[in-house]
Amino acid sequence: MKSTKARIEPVCFNSRIRGISPETVRQLTLPGGGKMPAAAFGTFHSDWAQAYMKDATVEAIRLGWRHLDTARAYENEDVVGEAIREAIRKGYIASADELFITGKLWNGHMAPKDVGPALDNTLKALGVDRIDLYLNHWPWPNVHTPGCTGEHRNPNAVPYIHEQFMETWAELVKQKKAGKIVHLGTSNHTALTMKLLLRDVAADERPVVNQMEMHPLFQQTELRSYFESEGIVCMGYMALGSPKRPARDTFKEHRADMQDPVILAIAKESGLSPAQVCLAWAVQRMNGSGGFVAMATRSDWIRDNLAAATGDRLTSEQVLRISGDGTPEHPGIDANNRLIWGQVFLWPEADGDWRVLWSDSQVFETRAAYERFKKAYWEFDRVRRETAVPANQP
Numbered sequence: 001m002k003s004t005k006a007r008i009e010p011v012c013f014n015s016r017i018r019g020i021s022p023e024t025v026r027q028l029t030l031p032g033g034g035k036m037p038a039a040a041f042g043t044f045h046s047d048w049a050q051a052y053m054k055d056a057t058v059e060a061i062r063l064g065w066r067h068l069d070t071a072r073a074y075e076n077e078d079v080v081g082e083a084i085r086e087a088i089r090k091g092y093i094a095s096a097d098e099l100f101i102t103g104k105l106w107n108g109h110m111a112p113k114d115v116g117p118a119l120d121n122t123l124k125a126l127g128v129d130r131i132d133l134y135l136n137h138w139p140w141p142n143v144h145t146p147g148c149t150g151e152h153r154n155p156n157a158v159p160y161i162h163e164q165f166m167e168t169w170a171e172l173v174k175q176k177k178a179g180k181i182v183h184l185g186t187s188n189h190t191a192l193t194m195k196l197l198l199r200d201v202a203a204d205e206r207p208v209v210n211q212m213e214m215h216p217l218f219q220q221t222e223l224r225s226y227f228e229s230e231g232i233v234c235m236g237y238m239a240l241g242s243p244k245r246p247a248r249d250t251f252k253e254h255r256a257d258m259q260d261p262v263i264l265a266i267a268k269e270s271g272l273s274p275a276q277v278c279l280a281w282a283v284q285r286m287n288g289s290g291g292f293v294a295m296a297t298r299s300d301w302i303r304d305n306l307a308a309a310t311g312d313r314l315t316s317e318q319v320l321r322i323s324g325d326g327t328p329e330h331p332g333i334d335a336n337n338r339l340i341w342g343q344v345f346l347w348p349e350a351d352g353d354w355r356v357l358w359s360d361s362q363v364f365e366t367r368a369a370y371e372r373f374k375k376a377y378w379e380f381d382r383v384r385r386e387t388a389v390p391a392n393q394p
């Protein structure tokens with residue numbers, strides 16, 4: 001069933017709002033050279049905003065955003081392509097070359113034979129010859145239907161199988177060597193899946209970026225430090241805490257970043273909005289080594305969010321109050337508040353526990369290793385059901 005989350009604020013584009021000069025926006029240097037704007041405009045529609053994505057993207061380009069974050073899974077690459085063409089027609093940019101475009105290979109296209117055609121379709125829809133950064137969207141080939149509810153399960157879902165992933169990666173490398181991809185990256189990789197990937201690739205086949213969920217209440221400092229120690233640049237998605245995310249990713253345990261008391265206090269004393277505090281922190285933390293992806297459908301928010309990525313909007317003391325440093329004086333506000341639990345990607349042996357997706361407790365080198373595990377798991381399950389006293393027994 002499709003989620004029917006109601007839209008709260010009216011879409012509000014205002015041509016009188018002046019843009020920001022793209023040159024003033026922080027840039028990140030990618031391994032091997034090349035620059036990437038630290039602020040990426042998100043194009044995921046959260047189910048309700050699909051109708052506005054073209055206009056919002058044109059508005060983002062008008063207001064100075066030069067990095068667009070797209071994905072096949074967002075089902076709107078053609079809409080983003082139209083927005084780019086419209087931005088050129090309106091003179092906001094001279095050509096798509098002025099943009100840095102991130103795209104993502106969808107889970108359903110990870111079979112080697114599907115990678116090339118999927119990339120070709122993406123390039124065609126976006127109207128470009130090559131993509132600046134192409135990410136593998138998720139480490140496993142598990143698909144869910146668009147707009148599905150949190151109860152959706154794919155009976156064919158599998159855990160991370162390194163042998164299988166490397167076949168996908170080899171195909172991605174081939175596409176890069178053919179000139180259709182400038183930089184290759186991953187998204188939602190864990191520490192172990194990244195270690196395995198780095199173990200088995202040549203220097204020019206390494207991912208240069210990992211896109212991952214990061215916001216003040218879910219900082220992922222340790223994982224990010226590991227990626228950075230390997231020279232991988234980290235981009236944080238849901239950088240505002242994704243207040244209008246789909247119902248399947250909304251749980252009563254979740255907290256709202258933009259309503260956190262420390263974020264509100266820093267906003268008050270600095271004259272920034274709570275959103276700007278979250279985003280300025282995202283680009284300033286950890287010596288300004290990473291960036292963010294954020295989406296908005298109002299001109300003022302689109303402009304303000306980009307402004308957060310210019311200069312140092314927070315003092316180092318304010319950054320420290322959010323990040324913390326492990327001392328009682330500076331606890332920070334990280335609350336391990338993961339928004340995407342990923343339960344729709346679970347495979348049968350995960351036993352319904354979404355934490356298995358992130359804990360690296362079910363990662364396999366080969367298909368044969370997973371088959372052995374699966375056989376043993378279901379034998380164990382059978383014996384458990386035959387022998388254990390049911391919990392509801394008097």
Ligand SMILES: NC(=O)c1ccc[n+]([C@@H]2O[C@H](COP(=O)([O-])OP(=O)(O)OC[C@H]3O[C@@H](n4cnc5c(N)ncnc54)[C@H](OP(=O)(O)O)[C@@H]3O)[C@@H](O)[C@H]2O)c1
Pocket residue numbers: 009041042043044045046049069070137187188211212237238239240241242243244245273275276293294295296297298300301302304305
């Ligand atoms: N790699 C992955 O697996 C992955 C997963 C999730 C997301 N992403 C990417 O990350 C992007 C961002 O994620 P997201 O859109 O879910 O979350 P987000 O950027 O944290 O939050 C976006 C929401 O915040 C609201 N907002 C924006 N600016 C605001 C401001 N200044 N003040 C108050 N509210 C504001 C917007 O409302 P309005 O729309 O009403 O303006 C929008 O609904 C996505 O669009 C997508 O490109 C990647």
